[in-house]
Every structure is written in structure tokens, then in C-alpha cells.
Amino acid sequence: MPFDIEKIRADFPILKRKVNGYPLVYLDNAATSQKPQIVIDSIVNYYSNYNANIHRGVHSLSQEATDAYEIARQKLQKHFNIKNAYEVIFTSGTTHGINLVASGFSEILKKGDEIIVSALEHHSNIVPWQMLCERTGAILKVIPMNDDGALIISAYEKLLSEKTKLVFVNHVSNALGTVNPIKEIIRLAHDVGAAVLIDGAQACSHIKPDLQALDVDFYVTSAHKMCGPTGIGMLFMKEEWGEKLPPYQGGGEMIKEVTFEKTTYAGLPHKFEAGTPNISGGIAFGTAIDYLNSINFREIEAYETKILEYATKKLLEIEGLKIYGTAPGKTSVVSFNIEDIHPYDIGTIVDKLGIAVRTGHHCAQPIMEYYKIPGTVRASFAFYNTKTEVDALVEAVKKAKLMLT
Incomplete structure (x- = not known):
């Protein structure tokens, strides 16, 4: 079927809910994906x-x-x-x-x-x-x-x-x-x-x-x-x-x-x-x-690449934000920190705005030891995420930075 983001999002009942009074922005797909109604x-x-x-x-x-x-x-x-x-x-x-x-x-x-x-x-x-x-x-x-x-x-x-x-x-x-x-x-x-x-x-x-x-x-x-x-x-x-x-x-x-x-x-x-x-x-x-x-993996990969590129560009516009994992070949994951702010604190604040990200070492402590950091904020995207949700993440991270510095 043609890649229709609104039709795809309609397949996932959980995407209609609110968290803390805000529309859910689910960006923890590397931990687990959401389930379509058919499943x-x-x-x-x-x-x-x-x-x-x-x-x-x-x-x-x-x-x-x-x-x-x-x-x-x-x-x-x-x-x-x-x-x-x-x-x-x-x-x-x-x-x-x-x-x-x-x-x-x-x-x-x-x-x-x-x-x-x-x-x-x-x-x-x-x-x-x-x-x-x-x-x-x-x-x-x-x-x-x-x-x-x-x-x-x-x-x-x-x-x-x-x-x-x-x-x-x-x-x-x-x-x-x-x-x-x-x-x-x-x-x-x-x-x-x-x-x-x-x-x-x-x-x-x-x-x-x-x-x-x-x-x-x-x-x-x-x-x-x-x-x-x-x-x-x-x-x-x-x-x-x-x-x-x-x-x-x-x-x-x-x-x-x-x-x-x-x-x-x-x-x-x-x-x-x-x-x-x-x-x-x-x-x-x-x-x-x-x-x-039924969606087609080529379509999924192409769409997620656009979301990753957009998220990377918008997040890097935040002063002091550093992305970990910049290899040429990547799937739609952005792990980042902001200067001396603990990733848990950022994750807690953005959750209050309805945005689900993962914080910590992601069961990959040797990677964190290599970078000499306690962990990262990880935003992981799926084919049902949108640029509007990326914008919401970026604004939430900006607010978190303002509150914590």
C-alpha cells in the first residue's frame, strides 16, 4: 500500500492517548515498538x-x-x-x-x-x-x-x-x-x-x-x-x-x-x-x-531515514547538545547529552510534556564507559513517527535545558 503516515498512525490505538495532558509522542521504539490493531x-x-x-x-x-x-x-x-x-x-x-x-x-x-x-x-x-x-x-x-x-x-x-x-x-x-x-x-x-x-x-x-x-x-x-x-x-x-x-x-x-x-x-x-x-x-x-x-520495508527505511536526518539537524541546533554515534550507516536512533546535565533529568522533564524517550546506559555500559559518560538520552524513531513529533521533542529538550541550567 502507498506510504500514508496518517493512515499508518490510525492503525496504532495507543497513539491516540494523552500523557500528562499532552498528546503522546512515543520515541522509545528501540526498547519496544507499539502494536497495530491487527496484531x-x-x-x-x-x-x-x-x-x-x-x-x-x-x-x-x-x-x-x-x-x-x-x-x-x-x-x-x-x-x-x-x-x-x-x-x-x-x-x-x-x-x-x-x-x-x-x-x-x-x-x-x-x-x-x-x-x-x-x-x-x-x-x-x-x-x-x-x-x-x-x-x-x-x-x-x-x-x-x-x-x-x-x-x-x-x-x-x-x-x-x-x-x-x-x-x-x-x-x-x-x-x-x-x-x-x-x-x-x-x-x-x-x-x-x-x-x-x-x-x-x-x-x-x-x-x-x-x-x-x-x-x-x-x-x-x-x-x-x-x-x-x-x-x-x-x-x-x-x-x-x-x-x-x-x-x-x-x-x-x-x-x-x-x-x-x-x-x-x-x-x-x-x-x-x-x-x-x-x-x-x-x-x-x-x-x-x-x-x-504490507507497508514495504523500502518505504519504511526511506521514511525513517528522513526522520533521522531531520531530528539530527534540529537537535544539533541546541547549543551544548552532543550526539553519540555518528557512523555513516545508522538506523533511526539519536543518543545525546547536553553539557553537564544528567540524561535522567532531561528524560523526566520531557515526560511531563508527553514525550517518551529512554535514558541511561541502555544495557550497553561498555559504550558509556568508552565515552566516559553515565548514559544518554535516546530518542528512537519508527515509521509511525512524524516531523511534528520531532519538533515537539526539540522544544521539550530546550525547555529542559532552560530549567536545568
Whole structure:
């Protein structure tokens, strides 16, 4: 459909509400996106009309629920250009997917093996690997960043060796908006025989990744940042790794045969989907994918680029304001501070004017330590935001500065 901002905004019921007497200006999309009515209706429809457990029942409701859930899996397969639907594993979100892979590799890595993360990572793509190193004796190495908030690829190349077994990098930095050169990162890792996991949580609402073209081994993301519900996500796992890694959890669904003497496991994806899943969430994830594709990702990317450029220009007109993350490739995130004003104070004041931004270290403390700051104010934009809302943010920040200096 044509990109009609007013029609798009009408799809999101929450955008009609007021906060503290002001129209809501929601600029915290990097934390979670808002949900269109069609996604909300999908959840209500499941619980109202065919709520049943999946894969286990011969009755009609169970079959209907199973069909809807597996159709959603196929939607993700098509959207991300994944070779096989069974390589799509439903998780509770990005963090769950990362921990699932880390748990599997704890059976594979040995003392002295090396794994690499980047300086731009969210804590959920740092802590599990530190825990993995503690369990296995593997060594964690870090790709450094520069002042623009971009990774130093020449330094990454020097870190790689035959000891490198795993590389973990986010597709987009949640704190700065930097788009990492993941295709090159994956290629260089594969040249030394290392596997690669890409954290796509911040990318997939802005970019439509082609996972076969990337040739990535693992890719994780969360529905709630793609206009879908919370509590559901995706782990793409190449079939060869699905056969190598042990199950993450034991329970129903992930088994082939159980006796008290021995259990054999099911194949992908069920091997990693123990227990009753978030059925309504999975179905609604598929609905959210349909909705985003109905708008068209090229249109989304082009519109958000205009919003980012406009917001960057208008915010930099405020004296004393500094933007962190100025790499050439960025998604629609602006992280900033004003001189000696604490970001929390700015965030609190602009909230009184109905504007939702995120303040703090954004679960990316190493980035803040690099810049020697306590945190930033982060305004993160989606395709349903407008230049008028950017203007409201700029005026609110000006008022906050006036009050705090």
C-alpha cells in the first residue's frame, strides 16, 4: 500500500492517548515498538475462538491452533529468506535465543578456544558469553570501536585466528543506531572456520535481512520490536548446527522417544522448543510480519531515514547538545547529552510534556564507559513517527535545558 503516515498512525490505538495532558509522542521504539490493531486483534481472536494446545491434539481447536502457529513459522521463513521452515525456532525473545546457543556451545568449546564479541553489544550479548567462558575456559576477545561509534574492522581481522570458534555481533547498536558491516564480519569469521551469531533485535524493524545471502549461522530477534507482542522471538539456526548442539531444555515436545533408560530427541525445530510455547504470541508475530510487509520495508527505511536526518539537524541546533554515534550507516536512533546535565533529568522533564524517550546506559555500559559518560538520552524513531513529533521533542529538550541550567 502507498506510504500514508496518517493512515499508518490510525492503525496504532495507543497513539491516540494523552500523557500528562499532552498528546503522546512515543520515541522509545528501540526498547519496544507499539502494536497495530491487527496484531492486538490476532491475540484476542486466538483466545476467543480457537484457544488450544498445539501439536498434540486431534480435535479441531488443536488442529486450528497448530495450523496457525506453523503458518506463522512459514511467514518468518519467507520474510527472512530462510531455506527451511524447521530452521526457525520460536523463543521467548532475543535473550532466550542467545542463551540457547551459548548453552549448546558449552558442550563444544574447550579451554583455550577463543570467542569474539564487539564493543557495541547489549548486555544480553555480553553476559552469556562471559558465563560460557567461565564454564569452558574459553577466552573472550572484543572488537574495539572508534569515536563515531563504528567497529574497527582492521582490529577485528587481527583478532581472528584458528583458535576463534565463535563471533557474536549485533546487526544494529541499540545505544547508538550504528549499522554494523555484518556481511563482512561473517565472511571473515568463516574464513577461519568460526561460527557467527548476529543479534538482530534492533535491526529487524528497520531492515529486512536476507539470511541466506548473509550466510549467517545463527540470527536472533524479538517480535516486540517489530510491532509484535512481547514474550516471543526467533532464533534462526542453520540445520548443521541444529544437529550438533544439544537441547537447551528437557520436556514435552522436544523428544522423539522417552523411556526410563534412555531418551532420544526430536529434530529441528522441536528439539529446542520444549514445553507449551507462547502460541498466541507466535501467531501474532506472523501477523506483525504481514503488517510490516504490507507497508514495504523500502518505504519504511526511506521514511525513517528522513526522520533521522531531520531530528539530527534540529537537535544539533541546541547549543551544548552532543550526539553519540555518528557512523555513516545508522538506523533511526539519536543518543545525546547536553553539557553537564544528567540524561535522567532531561528524560523526566520531557515526560511531563508527553514525550517518551529512554535514558541511561541502555544495557550497553561498555559504550558509556568508552565515552566516559553515565548514559544518554535516546530518542528512537519508527515509521509511525512524524516531523511534528520531532519538533515537539526539540522544544521539550530546550525547555529542559532552560530549567536545568
